[in-house]
Amino acid sequence: MDTNEPEDDPVKEAPVPRRRAQGLGRDIIIDACLKLAGGSDADALSFRKIGKAIGADPTALYRHFADKDELLLALADRVIAVGMEGYVPGPRWEESLRDLMLRTRASFLRYPQVATLAALRVTRQKGELEFIEAMLAALELAGFERREAALVYRACGDFMLAWTGFSAGLVLLGEQSAQDDNAWVRSYQDVSEQQYPLAVSSVALMAGVQDEENYRFALDLLLGGIAARLGN
Amino acid sequence: MDTNEPEDDPVKEAPVPRRRAQGLGRDIIIDACLKLAGGSDADALSFRKIGKAIGADPTALYRHFADKDELLLALADRVIAVGMEGYVPGPRWEESLRDLMLRTRASFLRYPQVATLAALRVTRQKGELEFIEAMLAALELAGFERREAALVYRACGDFMLAWTGFSAGLVLLGEQSAQDDNAWVRSYQDVSEQQYPLAVSSVALMAGVQDEENYRFALDLLLGGIAARLGN
DNA sequence: ACCTGAACACCGTTCAAGT
């Protein structure tokens, strides 16, 4: 618990803002980073660029975070926490699960640099705790007992995180290197139709699927599988 | 180019291996890269390290690949192709889908550096074509018509690729930065049980789930959802 | 106590030069 940890000392040593006029602090840095992220610059979160953004030497960051990894975890947790704002569990567990797995993804995709770098990490902080608690509550409502709920949570959580990291990578790739759908279709014009009849005849259909609708489609399949599992 | 070979050869200008004694060529480079990948070195695939491995200057690679991206796509396609070796479609479509989504993942995870860097790319080459053709054949066998099959293919393919990239990232993170399960459990000892009762009481269960079983569990949920979709 | 700035060991990539 690195965020707002309750201090043991009774007197509560004051923050001593003496040198805090232009001083930093974790939250100021996190705010600046999230302002930097979101653009199309794939490595907007380098220490040198962050340093420029906060008007301090890049290495000043080491005064507040042990290393880049710790900074990224803090960013990821804040992104999750922001995504949880305004969440209210509904009466139907499927809707709650779906809501949680869409809103957290959406929040990450607003900061794709954070998503690519930290989506595979467990932050073990406030935002993640709220997300987990809400997911488990929905699964309990669905009728899963504890062990089963833990399994399903892991499947859903990692499904969402993995796919979101994947999507963020696509966003940051951008137009680069002919990743676009047209290039996919075009490159299949030289492919032997005898050898790969299904692939060739379906390439336009496959390429036409956008990532966001694809995620929602897969998510609904997954939720359908969970519901089916409850059935028996 | 005068060679030692008989001249004026009218038929099929020979490959002329004159300067090919230590010469390179794409396949030699790809073989060397796959030998380099697989270890625990997260950036084993830097141009400098590849250059050392093939006994050539790092920049010699630019003679055979336009840039690193093109090299990675070639590597990824080879990894997919290797994964497809020995695949035979079975009579049951669910089993074929499952097989394809396990063997391709397994092949990628043998070369985690390739998986993290290229799992989100469409290679548009031989290995990927074989994979797509086999997947679509299984879905046709299941009874999906073309448009539906394309949708389900995209969901399954990206599910597998996204999660595999995620898993490869975990592998390369390794023991680093306390990503391990024990750290997760330990860090929850300070968490308020009143505020997050479900999360705290389930952390050991959640942390105990290994990535590979988690993937298989989610995969079965997904396949279950696909089967349910066919039902109506 | 906090920040600076040079330095270190790395990246991918370019380009004039070698043979």
Next chain:
DNA sequence: ACCTGAACACCGTTCAAGT
């Protein structure tokens, strides 16, 4: 025709030095 090696513009990180 193919390869080399210095150079460029970047990384994250360390550490002695400033105030």
